[in-house]
Amino acid sequence: MTTRRPTFSAALAAGLAAVLTLSPGLARAEAVPDFDTSLAGNYLAARLASTERDQDAAVVYLRNLMKLDARNEEILERTFFAMLMDGQIDDAMKLADRLVKIDRTHRVARLALAVRSIKKAHYQTARTNLALSVRGPIGDLTATLLAAWTFFGSGNTKGAVELIDRLEGPDWYAPMKELHAGLILDAAGQKKEAGRRLEAAMKADPGSLRAIDAYARWASRNDNTEAALAAYAAFDKQLPNHPIVLAAIKELKAGKQLPPLVKTAQEGSSEVLYGLGATLGRQGGEDLALVYLQLAIWLYPEHPFASLTLADLYEQLKQPAKAIEVYETVPDSSPLKRNAQVQLAVNLDATDHYNEARKQLEKMIAADPKDIEAIIALGKIQQTRKMFSECAGTYSKAIALIPQPTRGNWALFYFRGVCNERSKNWPAAEADLKKALELNPDQPHVLNYLGYSWVDQGTNLDQGLDMIRKAAKLRPDDGPIVDSLGWAYYRTGRYEDAVVQLERAIELMPQDPVINDHLGDAYWKVGRKLEAGFQWNHARDLKPEPDDLAKIVQKIDKGLDSVDQPPPVSKAEEQQKGG
Known part of the structure; x- marks a missing residue:
């Protein structure tokens, strides 16, 4: 009689009691025991770590699972993905070999194996892996562009470009197709056709620095320095002072030619993975973006943008420690090094190393007092830490x-205005907020902040309310702005209107203690006292600020009338006028 392996559900039931005794801290990689013999414990811990995007810990637990249940295909696949996302590429490749024996057309496993073959210059093997992968819109474009670079690596430039041109798909394919056809032709020395394709790529996506850079580099080597400078100048108007652009312009003005953006099949394939990974990261596909970016860096570690994009994605995923690790890898020779140092400092602060962050930024500013990015980064850190006088300065x-x-x-004046207001310097704050609106009249955050400040102070009531309404119309799904509108109605004594808006704000941000507290107050004012108590209890449980907590507890015990409240501002304004 054969012995059946336990299913996940059976294993979980058997080990659940042990799992529930684990400290939450065990989800962190540094707290992981050497080896846990509980199948259920490791499975649930791996799921928790994956949910929190702690790939280091997820890989440790999944490795344990593989030791406990080596033939389980689901564990194998999960471990493979976790390793790719965590950058453990060499180990992931071993699992990819196993996965394709189970699922011959496994898309990501075939992609990984193709990248490994490209790295080894085994181009036919790479094409075979790409041909066997299951496709979709992203998969089609990925496989076609990578296969084109393998043809280039094999010396078949014509076949590479023809393969790209045959690919049909959505309109967003076009810029990538033109760019990579142009890069292949430029790397092959086919000057005229390369220029035509790269110019087409630039026109198809004028906001793409990679397309601009590729074309300008080609132009610099083909007796057209003015066209190169014009391309960079056009981009500079969209995004001023980008270090890559500034460095290129400096080289051009010194009479130098710029080398091709890509020279080898490995670099070109890394460019494919970087470009698609960056796009996926911006559009909510973070997991696959991590896979693409990690493969891009593994294939070509010197890629100038892949590392920064990966670090930026880690910031987006609230993993500052991982972002720091990546920023530290940016070489000193890169024009992007200074940007990496600024962001490294920001992430140091996010990991509660404020003094280290401050010292790094102050050192950069001392070396270059005009380093506005470093100055702004320091201001944002001070603002986050409620050092309002310091951040205003x-x-x-x-x-x-x-x-x-x-x-x-506009944002600089807005941020300084916030810092001035929080440090009790209202005249300066008001001037800054007005200046921000002068620069950007429809900016909802500025409209909201200035409008609410006026309403709360009992001045410019009609104008202030109109500004908050406009902000809420511009950003109807912004919980804090909708809350401001509701609370402005509350402060002007329009309690029924306040309830309507604050209920909307709660729908948008149900876990915000301030909004729950505000809605409780509004319910009390319209006689819905039982519901008011519910909202205050909920606000109390959501960890409000200590000062707010004391007032909330008092309201729960004794009602709204037990705490000091200013009169509605409309009445206060009438009193000031003698009414």
């Missing part, structure tokens, strides 16, 4: 570096 240094502020500078 820091933002002032950044503003002083801008002789003629434009629409793109």
Whole structure:
């Protein structure tokens, strides 16, 4: 009689009691025991770590699961994905070999094996793996562009370009197709056709720095320096002072030619993975974006943007420690090094290493007092830490570096205005917020902040309410702005209107203690006292600020009338006028 392996459900039932005794801290990689013999324990811990996107811990638990249940295909696949996302590529490749024996057309396993073959310059093997993978819109584009680079690696430039041109698909394929056809032709020395394709790529996606850079580099080597400078200048208008652009312009003005963006099949394939990974990360496909970016870096570690994009994705996923690890790998010779150092400092602060972050930024500013990015980063850190007087001064240094502020500078005045308001300097704050609106009249956050400040102070009531309404119309799904509108109605004594807006805000942000507290107050004012108590209890359980907590507890015990409240501002304004 054969022995049946336990199913996951059976294993979980058998081991659940042991799992529930685990400390939450065990989800972190540094707290993982050497080996847990509980199948259920490791499975649930791996799921928890994956949910929290702690891939280090997930891999440890999944490795344990593989030791306990080596033939389980689901565990094998989960471990493979976790390793790819965590950058443990060499180990992931071993599992990819096993996966394709189970599922011959496994898309990501075939992709990984193709990348491994490209790295080894085994181009036919790479094409075989790509041909066997299951396709979809992203898969079709990925496989076609990678296969094209393998043809280039094999010396068949014509076949590479023809393969790209045969690919049909959605409109968003076009810029990538033109870019990679142009890069292949440029790397092959086919100057005229390369220029035509790269110019088409630039026109198809004028916001793409990679397309701009590729074309300008080609132009610099083909007696057209003016066209190269014009391409960079056009991009600079969209995103001023990008370090890659500034470095390229400096080289061009020194009379130098710029080498091709890509020279080898490995670099070209890395560019494919980077470009698609960056797109996936922006559109909510974070897991697959991690896979693509990790493979891009593994294939070509010197890729100038893949590392920064990976670090940025880690920031997006609230993993500052992982972001720091990646930023540290950016070489000193890269024009992007300074950007990496600024973001590294920001992430140091996010891991509660404020002093280290501050020292790094202050050192950068001392070395270059005009380093506005470092100054702004320091201001944001101070603002986050509620060092409002300090952040107002820091933002002032950044503003002083801008002789003629434009629409793109509105945020600096807004941030300084917030810091001035929080440090009880309202005249300066009001001037900053008005300046921010002058630069960007329809900016909802500025409209909301200035409008609410006026309403709360009992001044400019009609104008202030109109500004908050406009902000809420511009951002109807923004919980804090909708809350501001509701609370403005509350402060002006319009309690029924306040309830309507605050209930909307709760739907948008049900776990926000401030909004729950506000709704409780509004319910009390309209006589819905039982519901008011429910909202206050909920607000109390959501970990409000200590000062707010004391007032909430008092309201739960004794009602709203037990706490000091200013009168409605409309009445306060009438009293000030003698009414």
